Amino acid sequence: MCTSFCHSKPLVILKVKSARINFTLSRVPALQGTVKWEVLLKASKKMSELPKKSPKDYLRNTQGFIKYSNIAFRMIVIILVGVFSGVKLDEYFELETAIFTLVLSLVSVAASMYVIIREISSK
Numbered sequence: 001m002c003t004s005f006c007h008s009k010p011l012v013i014l015k016v017k018s019a020r021i022n023f024t025l026s027r028v029p030a031l032q033g034t035v036k037w038e039v040l041l042k043a044s045k046k047m048s049e050l051p052k053k054s055p056k057d058y059l060r061n062t063q064g065f066i067k068y069s070n071i072a073f074r075m076i077v078i079i080l081v082g083v084f085s086g087v088k089l090d091e092y093f094e095l096e097t098a099i100f101t102l103v104l105s106l107v108s109v110a111a112s113m114y115v116i117i118r119e120i121s122s123k
Helices: 029-048 055-093 099-122
Strands: none
Touching: 055 099
16 A cells, blocks of 8 residues: 555665764763753853943944045045046047046045145144
């Protein structure tokens, strides 16, 4: 009465290699589990005893992130304006070499570095 399904080969064959267990087995393995749970509970209690960060700490971290993001954004804008201006001037004067692009790119990088140094040293 058995169909072909009960005598068919399994679809997935799991090959398990013998693995070394990280802890030594004793005669009472349940006690080891209990000890491990006690260690985990002690560790979680220590984590809960750590001082909680106040909202002022989070605000201070956020303000620093906003400050340096603003500086990076200003640097990118200054460099892009210099490069774009140089490209447009080269197109307007129809020069063979991109001298305006080169000069204005270098000037804009120097200007952005000046802005960054001034911003960081003032605060």
